[in-house]
Amino acid sequence: MGRQPCCDKVGLKKGPWTSEEDKKLINFILTNGQCCWRAVPKLAGLLRCGKSCRLRWTNYLRPDLKRGLLSESEEQIVIDLHAALGNRWSKIAAHLPGRTDNEIKNHWNTHIKKKLKKMGIDPVTHKPISTSTDQEPPPPQLQQESVVPSHSEADQNKGNETFLESAIIEIKEEEKRIMSITSPFSSTDNSDSFCTDEVPLIEPHEILIPSGPSSSTSTSSFSSSSGMPEEMQFSSLEWPEYYNNISIWDDFNFWDLLCEDGDKILAVDPSLNQFSRLVFDHEPWKFGLL
DNA sequence: AAATCGAGCAACCGCAAGAGA
């Protein structure tokens, strides 16, 4: 029998995505939402396989993604969850909003692994690396807590502990539930599980606008529960001059966040000190002052 | 200044699970 490959590889493009491809994919998903990924490339006019589109969206284009390195506290959460769950990156990522499993996996392999080894901790077992074999290993959970290093963020970690406990308990319960399934009818309750691929249709009120370090007049979080926050509306003073001259698609890496609000899209430019905002019609991808 | 090396990360691959016909 054999599985059908995810795509007909003949004539399909591979490798890094161009901004033009990104544009097409974002345009399609924001216009139509996520549907059958296999159909996306065809409908969006992309010479990619659906899997590649899904990955690109999930790991890079999704509007709610955080950028940059994981913070100390996030790193600590990853370490603790990894101690409890192992390499279940998607489960770990589910407890770190705005982070993807791929990102966490990469960060683990490039940063955390080294860090733990440097500290004399085996990144696989989370036990102290020791040459002696007669050392009695502590129970897994207690042990992983004991080897986790304390640092200047201890206070924050205290807060994380309860978070982690509940996260781990939640996952354990989910596992128990799965294990205890004896009838197919009991498997339908997965409403409490969170999947990183299920969040593209983010509501405006769910988006937090990060405050820039020197934010003064125009940075704060959404607090309104519906519609476009007033603060996201443009004043001509906030409009960066260069936006009038560039194509947003030439390089939209400057996007930090965007969200749909009716037929509008909000985007934030973190490269500017004051997180200037732009609002534009996403159909037909022209933007300007409102 | 050029060559080499290594770290970091985006993207790919193959397998497994889920869903529906």
Place this chain on the structure above:
DNA sequence: CTCTCTTGCGGTTGCTCGATT
């Protein structure tokens, strides 16, 4: 129940870029 299709996940690869020689 079986088969097929789609999606999700984790491991791995390979490219890019900065650091070092």
